[in-house]
């Protein structure tokens with residue numbers, strides 16, 4: 001990299017998802033929690049040594065302006081490493097529900113998205129339009145958004161959250177009419193900022209601003225220049241091989 005005239009190495013980024021992105025108190029799984037905490041302790045020590053060695057090796061060749069590490073679940077631990085100069089923590093701003101299961105911090109939900117009720121097919125059932133905003137990772141239940149308000153709604157276990165519709169079950173469904181909104185929490189920072197172009201900022205009950213997400217600034221993975229559509233990404237050569245008109 002140092003030999004390339006058009007590139008300047010200014011910083012390093014190392015993300016330890018096994019600590020920053022894995023809650024150590026998974027609900028209903030105390031044994032798994034103990035295993036996760038032991039894994040994270042070991043990993044933290046190994047990483048601190050390895051990251052320091054990497055930074056030493058690179059700074060022998062060039063000066064670095066920053067060394068970025070960590071994530072929401074590891075802020076205080078990563079910040080304690082001398083080799084690290086800044087910590088990334090996107091999800092912490094929103095407190096999406098994956099971050100409810102950490103022993104080292106608690107937060108209040110600060111970002112929600114709404115789905116309109118499109119049908120009331122039976123007592124105790126409200127079907128919302130859309131909804132399948134999944135977090136990355138293994139396709140387990142925790143990657144799904146969580147019905148939040150009104151309280152007392154749950155997914156139909158045979159349906160889950162769909163792209164087209166999301167049926168919700170519970171007594172609270174009977175309080176809802178077609179057109180009402182159900183509010184959901186997402187799992188991790190990425191889903192909302194990938195799927196929505198703007199975030200609306202509320203202070204109390206007042207809308208005080210609207211800000212573009214990274215995607216809203218035109219950095220969409222569905223950008224046609226990259227050959228993808230509707231959030232799916234595909235390189236142009238791959239699309240050409242499949243005969244897509246790009």
Ligand SMILES: Cc1ncc(COP(=O)(O)O)c(C=O)c1O
Pocket residue numbers: 013014015020021069070071072073088089090091092188189190
């Ligand atoms: C490079 C990098 N840094 C930090 C993070 C942590 O982000 P968050 O605080 O939203 O968990 C991520 C999450 O995927 C990441 O990929």
